[in-house]
Amino acid sequence: MFSESLRISEIFYSLQGESRTSGLPTVFVRLTGCPLRCNWCDTEYSFSGGERRTIDSILQQVAGYGAKYVCVTGGEPLAQPDCLLLLKCLADAGYEVSLETSGALDLAEVDARIVKVMDLKAPGSGESGKNLYQNIQHLDHKDQVKFVIADRADYDWSASKLIEYDLAGKVSDVLFSPVSTGVEPAELAEWILADRLPVRFQIQLHRVIWGDKTGV
Numbered sequence: 001m002f003s004e005s006l007r008i009s010e011i012f013y014s015l016q017g018e019s020r021t022s023g024l025p026t027v028f029v030r031l032t033g034c035p036l037r038c039n040w041c042d043t044e045y046s047f048s049g050g051e052r053r054t055i056d057s058i059l060q061q062v063a064g065y066g067a068k069y070v071c072v073t074g075g076e077p078l079a080q081p082d083c084l085l086l087l088k089c090l091a092d093a094g095y096e097v098s099l100e101t102s103g104a105l106d107l108a109e110v111d112a113r114i115v116k117v118m119d120l121k122a123p124g125s126g127e128s129g130k131n132l133y134q135n136i137q138h139l140d141h142k143d144q145v146k147f148v149i150a151d152r153a154d155y156d157w158s159a160s161k162l163i164e165y166d167l168a169g170k171v172s173d174v175l176f177s178p179v180s181t182g183v184e185p186a187e188l189a190e191w192i193l194a195d196r197l198p199v200r201f202q203i204q205l206h207r208v209i210w211g212d213k214t215g216v
């Protein structure tokens, strides 16, 4: 029994729209709150509000969907300390669990079974000063690093970090994703191909299917 509680914006079942498991049916647990304010944030509705839920009740709802994959996201999930216990409970229950995190909070205590999908914030986000580069030492071959790219300056910055930290040799996938209101996807794709970067281009699949709708 886990009576610890977390503030939750929403729990829903959909197709994973990003990362290596893009396209797979997944339960999303979106935690409320984020200490960052990225210029292009598309989940501002998760900054406040939500509902306090016990870990037991979260586990019960997640089980009801009968899915194999669970993604804990936000906001910034790690802004709530009991997120660490939630992640452990989900892994104990046998799910393949991923954590989407801004890269600004310490990953040292995250359960080793969790797939970490960590952002490195490029300058266009306005939050690159919050990147906690020591988190890279906590990433391994099952984890992923995501760069959200607004323009050519962000692309050049991301390519330089890719090399500086040997990210392609360290994690399973380095994800380059265009900001929906920024660089054209085709342009970003051409830059990646021209430079022969060992990264995975991605666009948000859920937006292609459902547009700006929330809860999908």
Ligand code: SF4
Pocket: 034, 035, 036, 037, 038, 040, 041, 042, 043, 044, 074, 075, 076, 102
């Ligand atoms: S870290 Fe994520 S949730 Fe927080 S402001 Fe940036 S994009 Fe939005």
